[in-house]
Amino acid sequence: MSFQPVVLGGGVSGWRFLQRTLDKQAEAFAKSAPMVRDETHFREKIIAVKSVDDLVGDRRLMTVLLGAFGLSGDINNRFFIRKVLEEGVDLPGALANRLADKRYFAMAEAIGFSGGVAPTSRAPDFADKIITAYRAQSFEAAVGAQNPDMRFALALKRDLTSLAAKPGSDNAKWYTLMGTPPLRKVFDTAFGLPSSFAALDLDRQLSVYQERAQSMFGDSKLSQFADPEKIEELTTRFLVRAQLTAVQTDTSPAAFALQMLQNMPRVQRPLPR
The missing domain is CATH 1.10.3700.10 (AGR C 984p-like)
Structure with a gap:
């Protein structure tokens, strides 16, 4: 086993x-x-x-x-x-x-x-x-069977470090990222991009990725993620957003009951005399 x-x-x-x-x-x-x-x-x-x-x-x-x-x-x-x-x-x-x-x-x-x-x-x-x-x-897949977000986070450190350090233009690196589903999943989630974003023209996608990277990390270049601290910051953003999205889309009875309780008006109790 x-x-x-x-x-x-x-x-x-x-x-x-x-x-x-x-x-x-x-x-x-x-x-x-x-x-x-x-x-x-x-x-x-x-x-x-x-x-x-x-x-x-x-x-x-x-x-x-x-x-x-x-x-x-x-x-x-x-x-x-x-x-x-x-x-x-x-x-x-x-x-x-x-x-x-x-x-x-x-x-x-x-x-x-x-x-x-x-x-x-x-x-x-x-x-x-x-x-x-x-x-x-294989280890990442086994982790992902229990929590898919952890699988993406594990793959990120290896794949993004390698991509960021490769020679070539920064635009080419962004395009490679767009064609690598695990990396794209992390960035789209961390950047708060909807699933429909992938249907946009590639040049428009590139601009959005660069704008979000500049806004969140102070640099539009993908090569910045050769820095382990930048990767850890990206990982944290991804996991926080992923967990928030999971809570918002949870339709289980427990989540529904919790939402109902949170939305119930507070009862104004009379002050004791």
Whole structure:
């Protein structure tokens, strides 16, 4: 049986507890039997992969590979994943280059099937890199099963730090963020943006993100989030807004009763004589 992470509630208090216990919990999770079996299989079999069919035909290999990029939900979309991997990333028209979700590009680039070039899965450190990412993503998914907001917060530190530190224009980084669903979820929530915001023209979205970043953090650049203190501030804003939204949209009987009690007029009791 896999180790189940302990998550004590949501919001900032829940996040602080998770941070205090993160290293020990992640270590215990990585040592659980299912994780060890998946990782052992990946290490043993990935070196023999010579074609996309070899890879896609092995469900356990695909479990680790897709899991490493947060794409576990595509485990049964074999035709789609095969096409993403076969076309690679070298040609502008390749599927991975055309998809809005940049995680597919990252996976196709990492595995390296393109134009007959040997896949990078044969590189000595390939398995280590994929397994490290798989451990992190799997642990975050287990945390997310108990509290989705905590999963987003965990992924934020890793993914945003990496994106902010990448070379290239700041606008390009913002566009990459827009195409990375977990990061976008955090920013949209922290910035108080509605779900309809994603339907706007990309250039308009960019302007809004930059305006909100300037207003809240004093800087419109995404590269500012290379600073751990800025990421922690963003995380806090995200968790507070997410918890507030959850309370406002809670339609459970308990929440309804509480709302009724809060809205009841106060009874003016006569002063004792």
